[in-house]
Amino acid sequence: MPFFEQLGVFAVTPGMVVMWMIGLTLIYLAIAREFEPLLLLPIGFGVLVANLPLTGLMTPDEGLIWRLYHYGVEWEVIPPLIFLGLGAHTDFGPMLSQPRLMFLGAAAQGGVYVTFFAAQAFGFTLQESATIGIIGGADGPTTIFLAAQLAPHLLGACAVAAYSYMALVPIIQPPIMRLLTTEQERKIRMKKSRKVTAREKRLFPVAATIVIVLLVPASAPLIAMFMLGNLFRESKVVERLTDTAQNALMNIATIFLGVTVGATMSADVFLRGDVIFIFVLGLAAFAVSTACGVLLAKLMNLFTNDKINPLIGAAGVSAVPMAARVAHKMGAEADKKNYLLMFAMGPNVSGVIGTAIAAGIFLTMLG
Amino acid sequence: MAEEVLAPLAGKVLSVAVKVGDTVEEDDELVVLEAMKMETVVYAPADGTVTAIQAQVGQQVEEDDPLMTLE
Numbered sequence: 001m002p003f004f005e006q007l008g009v010f011a012v013t014p015g016m017v018v019m020w021m022i023g024l025t026l027i028y029l030a031i032a033r034e035f036e037p038l039l040l041l042p043i044g045f046g047v048l049v050a051n052l053p054l055t056g057l058m059t060p061d062e063g064l065i066w067r068l069y070h071y072g073v074e075w076e077v078i079p080p081l082i083f084l085g086l087g088a089h090t091d092f093g094p095m096l097s098q099p100r101l102m103f104l105g106a107a108a109q110g111g112v113y114v115t116f117f118a119a120q121a122f123g124f125t126l127q128e129s130a131t132i133g134i135i136g137g138a139d140g141p142t143t144i145f146l147a148a149q150l151a152p153h154l155l156g157a158c159a160v161a162a163y164s165y166m167a168l169v170p171i172i173q174p175p176i177m178r179l180l181t182t183e184q185e186r187k188i189r190m191k192k193s194r195k196v197t198a199r200e201k202r203l204f205p206v207a208a209t210i211v212i213v214l215l216v217p218a219s220a221p222l223i224a225m226f227m228l229g230n231l232f233r234e235s236k237v238v239e240r241l242t243d244t245a246q247n248a249l250m251n252i253a254t255i256f257l258g259v260t261v262g263a264t265m266s267a268d269v270f271l272r273g274d275v276i277f278i279f280v281l282g283l284a285a286f287a288v289s290t291a292c293g294v295l296l297a298k299l300m301n302l303f304t305n306d307k308i309n310p311l312i313g314a315a316g317v318s319a320v321p322m323a324a325r326v327a328h329k330m331g332a333e334a335d336k337k338n339y340l341l342m343f344a345m346g347p348n349v350s351g352v353i354g355t356a357i358a359a360g361i362f363l364t365m366l367g
Numbered sequence: 368m369a370e371e372v373l374a375p376l377a378g379k380v381l382s383v384a385v386k387v388g389d390t391v392e393e394d395d396e397l398v399v400l401e402a403m404k405m406e407t408v409v410y411a412p413a414d415g416t417v418t419a420i421q422a423q424v425g426q427q428v429e430e431d432d433p434l435m436t437l438e
Contacts, residue, residue, distance in 0.1 A: 192431075321403040328405070336394070337410055339375040341402060342430070 011053035015267030022270075023047030023262065026160070035167035039140060039258050043160060046262020058263050069260040074152070078257045079145035080225040085250030086141075086352065087229025088242050090320070092204050094345040097193035101312070101343070103296060105350020108316025110292030111136030112358050115285035122277055127151045130362035132278050135162045136285025137355030138169065139318040144261060145222060146359045149367055156265035157275045161282040169322040170329075172283070173290050177314050177330055180294045186334035188309040190343045198234070205230040212357060218367065219360025226356065290314045293347060315344040318351040370413060370437045374428045378402030382424060383435075389417045391437065398422050398434050409434060 004010060026044030030037040050058050050065065057063040060070075072078040095101055112133045119129035127150035134146050135158055143162040147155040165172060205227035213220045232242040293313030301307050311330050315323040324344035331340035378400035385397055391411045398409040415437035422434040 325403060325405050328407075332407075336408070337375075337412075339407065341405070341407065342376050345403075 006054070008053045008055070013053075013267065015271050016051040016053065018271060019051035019265065019267045020048055022265070023051065026262075029167075036163045038254055039163045040160075040167070042255055042258025043163070043262035046259040047156075047265045048262075050263035050266055058266065065260055065263040068256050069263065072256050073144060073148045073155075073260055076145065076148065076221050078253050078260075079141040079148075080221045081249060081253040082141040082257065083222045083356070084225040084229040084245045085247075085253070086320070087205070087226040087231075088233045088245035088250075090226075090230055090233070090349050090352070091345070092201060092230065092349055093196045094193065094342045095347075095349050096196045096200055096204060098343070098346055100300070101308075101346030102350040103300065104293050104308075104313045104347035105316040105352075105354045107296035107313065108289045108293035108347065108351050109137060109354045109358050111285040111287065111289030111317075112355070114288045115281050116362075118284065119277075119281050122274075122281070124274070124277075125151075127366050128154055130366055131155075131158050132281050133285055134158075134355065134359055134362070135165065135278075135282035136289040137318050137351065137358060138162065138166050138286055138289070138323070139352060139355040140166060141257070142222060142318070142355045142359050144257065146362060149363055152264070153269055154278060156261060156270055157278045158282070159261045160265070161279050164279075165282060165286045166319045166322065169317075169319045170326050172286060173314050173317075173323065173326050174330060176287055176290045177294055177311055177327075180291060180298075181310050183334055185298070185310050186331060187338065188307050189335070189338050190309055190312075190340065191306055193343070198236075201234040202231070205234065208353070212353070216357050216360035216364065218363035219357050222356040222359065223353070226352070286317065289317050293317070293351075309338070309340055309343065312340055312344040312347055316347040316351045316354070318348070318355045320348050320352060321345065323351070324348040368438070369418065370415065372397060372409065372412060372434045372437060374400065374422075374430055374432045374434055375409060376400065376402050376407065377429045378407065378427075380422045380424050380426045380428060380434075381406060383420060383422055385417050385420070385435070387417050387420055391415060391417060400428070411437065413437065 023044045026040045029035040030041040057065045116133035119132045131147045131151040140162045147158045209227040229245045293316035294310045297308045297310035297313035311327040315327045327344035328341040331338040381399040395411045400407045418438045419436040
């Protein structure tokens with residue numbers, strides 16, 4: 001083969017150049033705007049290198065990043081490892097102190113199911129629709145987990161959509177929350193929760209694993225690892241393991257997840273007309289989920305004297321703790337002595353479980 | 368009458384805006400806590416004089432831990 005034919009520069013296509021721009025934009029957003037930098041930085045770089053010609057990085061059975069993708073993502077290893085770390089970071093105390101708040105986390109999965117049906121109306125297959133719908137949960141690892149099983153060709157677009165919307169929680173959610181609540185509702189101060197004992201916190205991950213996995217076995221990879229991480233944390237006897245799950249292992253998994261997800265976004269897969277629909281539908285899913293959480297809180301208030309501030313319903317999407325922070329901030333804007341943060345963490349952590357269960361249900365039905 | 372100012376949520380004390388002997392009015396800023404990488408301000412529940420401060424900068428406090436006493 002002549003030397004010049006082996007030069008990458010002569011194999012560049014216009015599509016590749018567009019993808020470089022997308023990759024560089026993600027890197028810019030990560031560095032300059034600090035939009036989900038831990039994920040968007042490696043994703044952006046993955047996009048860039050995967051769209052440089054003749055590298056073979058994503059050649060099946062040969063390429064470096066292909067191997068990381070195949071054994072890490074397709075084999076369902078990396079997203080559950082991220083869940084292990086998330087579990088080790090999660091305090092279920094706020095949820096256990098007011099178990100009724102779990103309903104808000106469940107309601108905020110509404111957008112996932114609504115969008116599942118809407119995407120079918122736009123001509124996506126059932127598997128693709130489920131993958132697009134799960135973006136509404138605002139949970140990156142779960143989106144990647146489900147996409148790898150049901151619609152690998154949409155994985156890159158759905159992952160970037162999920163992480164972008166997670167980063168944009170403080171921009172997307174407040175207008176919806178404001179629209180659906182009155183000033184008076186935003187001022188509701190919630191009654192102090194009871195203290196949760198250490199024993200309850202230790203029992204929860206074990207009991208929740210048994211119950212959830214018995215009901216939705218396909219959610220086991222995510223739920224089991226999430227709860228194992230949480231048991232590390234709450235047991236207080238394996239500090240080293242908790243620390244590793246929270247930091248070193250999570251960081252390693254994040255690096256491999258980011259770069260491989262970015263590398264799935266080759267020009268021929270990503271630059272298609274329906275990808276723009278994925279972003280639009282994903283945004284709709286996220287907005288509907290936010291609305292469902294708020295509206296359920298308002299509905300629950302009709303039947304109880306112990307009022308819930310409906311803002312915390314929006315925290316039922318799984319973006320932890322961004323969505324809880326948004327609820328807290330909006331509550332404080334209405335009444336500066338209203339401290340909603342810990343109340344909002346209840347629906348927030350329930351939302352993580354809810355999205356993982358939704359993924360399990362889709363896998364059971366469509367996998 | 369003495370009134371204790373309690374931490375509204377668990378977090379790290381970032382700053383204390385008053386010292387013992389200061390006179391404060393209701394809604395004055397007393398303490399800034401950091402929880403979930405977000406700053407939360409604790410305001411004076413009523414007019415009064417600061418007679419004791421338990422909160423120390425850098426200290427981790429739990430919900431309902433006393434931060435200071437007003438009289």
